[in-house]
Amino acid sequence: MLIKTPQRSQLIESDVTNESIYHDRRSLLKNMGFLGAGALMNAALSKNANAGFFSDEVPSFKTQPLSYKQDSANQGLVKTPEQKVISHNNFYEFGAKKDQPVELAQGFNVDPWKLTISGECDNPITLDYDDLTKLFPLEERIYRLRCVEAWSMVVPWIGFSLVDLLKKVAPNSRAKYVAFETLYDPKQMPGQANRRLGGGIKYPYVEALRIDEAMNPLTLMSVGLYGKTLPPQNGAPIRLVVPWKYGFKSIKSIVAIKLLEHQPSTTWKNLAPKEYGFYANVNPNHDHPRWSQESERRITSGGLFTRNRIATLPFNGYGEEVAHLYQGMDLSKHY
Numbered sequence: 001m002l003i004k005t006p007q008r009s010q011l012i013e014s015d016v017t018n019e020s021i022y023h024d025r026r027s028l029l030k031n032m033g034f035l036g037a038g039a040l041m042n043a044a045l046s047k048n049a050n051a052g053f054f055s056d057e058v059p060s061f062k063t064q065p066l067s068y069k070q071d072s073a074n075q076g077l078v079k080t081p082e083q084k085v086i087s088h089n090n091f092y093e094f095g096a097k098k099d100q101p102v103e104l105a106q107g108f109n110v111d112p113w114k115l116t117i118s119g120e121c122d123n124p125i126t127l128d129y130d131d132l133t134k135l136f137p138l139e140e141r142i143y144r145l146r147c148v149e150a151w152s153m154v155v156p157w158i159g160f161s162l163v164d165l166l167k168k169v170a171p172n173s174r175a176k177y178v179a180f181e182t183l184y185d186p187k188q189m190p191g192q193a194n195r196r197l198g199g200g201i202k203y204p205y206v207e208a209l210r211i212d213e214a215m216n217p218l219t220l221m222s223v224g225l226y227g228k229t230l231p232p233q234n235g236a237p238i239r240l241v242v243p244w245k246y247g248f249k250s251i252k253s254i255v256a257i258k259l260l261e262h263q264p265s266t267t268w269k270n271l272a273p274k275e276y277g278f279y280a281n282v283n284p285n286h287d288h289p290r291w292s293q294e295s296e297r298r299i300t301s302g303g304l305f306t307r308n309r310i311a312t313l314p315f316n317g318y319g320e321e322v323a324h325l326y327q328g329m330d331l332s333k334h335y
């Protein structure tokens with residue numbers, strides 16, 4: 001069924017969301033021929049198309065409470081309200097619109113799950129669903145998350161450092177990169193079955209880090225947020241969180257981690273290499289070709305028209321912990 005989206009609903013959406021950059025990224029996809037009437041049709045069909053930026057829908061997916069050690073250092077950060085964290089998402093496997101994942105991911109099956117860690121290492125392992133929350137003591141990490149689209153949140157993640165997992169598999173001397181892969185299951189992920197709904201991305205979604213970035217203690221394998229296991233729209237049952245890099249590096253619903261000798265291809269860099277680099281370190285001095293990265297819109301408890309533009313910090317404010325990883329590199333070249 002084809003529905004012609006009235007011009008007006010587009011206006012309402014951009015007014016309400018105030019998210020011109022969101023349209024910018026979609027216009028890239030559109031220019032590349034990926035989005036068209038179909039994507040607008042999806043928007044029109046979406047229950048919340050005109051409900052605004054955040055869904056007030058109560059998600060039906062059942063999360064479980066977790067035991068964890070509180071983040072004592074960062075309790076002073078003003079957190080983005082949970083309802084916003086779980087209803088304003090980028091997870092193109094469940095639709096390229098911000099309010100689609102919370103609607104389309106509620107039936108997602110996370111148990112059983114298999115996560116395989118293999119490649120250039122001495123002890124490859126496969127974890128199942130229970131291992132993800134039981135293998136390591138869990139800690140809360142309250143981190144800023146800066147999307148390349150120039151909005152940001154503060155999220156109380158729960159998880160463990162990736163380095164703990166890497167130590168377990170014992171990388172060998174050829175291991176220079178760590179690659180991550182999201183589940184490929186078009187039956188469960190409608191964006192993988194429908195090219196338009198999925199924003200034209202070639203699936204599975206893949207990401208990677210240099211091994212020293214992966215070993216940095218800030219690099220988190222997250223299994224929860226706000227005290228509970230992750231809801232599917234945020235990447236259940238396990239996702240990466242790399243707080244000094246643009247959000248697209250923080251790959252969701254991971255089924256494979258591979259230690260590699262050579263830098264692998266990664267999803268957004270592959271789609272538009274002039275716009276999205278391999279490193280993707282948050283950098284206010286290197287603009288996206290189509291918009292400035294000098295500032296960001298912090299998503300807070302305020303309403304839709306709250307003034308919440310703040311300056312973007314180099315490495316998203318985590319320079320003390322990570323700037324040394326890039327010493328001697330030209331960050332405008334290695335963006």
Ligand SMILES: Nc1nc2c(c(=O)[nH]1)N[C@H]1C(S)=C(S)[C@@H](COP(=O)(O)O)O[C@H]1N2
Nearest residue numbers: 089090091092147182205247248250251252
């Ligand atoms: N598999 C997968 N991982 C993904 C994405 C995606 O579309 N697919 N989007 C990324 C982007 S662009 C951002 S900003 C963050 C958003 O995480 P959140 O929805 O939990 O805030 O997830 C990242 N991880």
Ligand SMILES: [Mo]
Nearest residue numbers: 147148247248
């Ligand atoms: Mo993002």
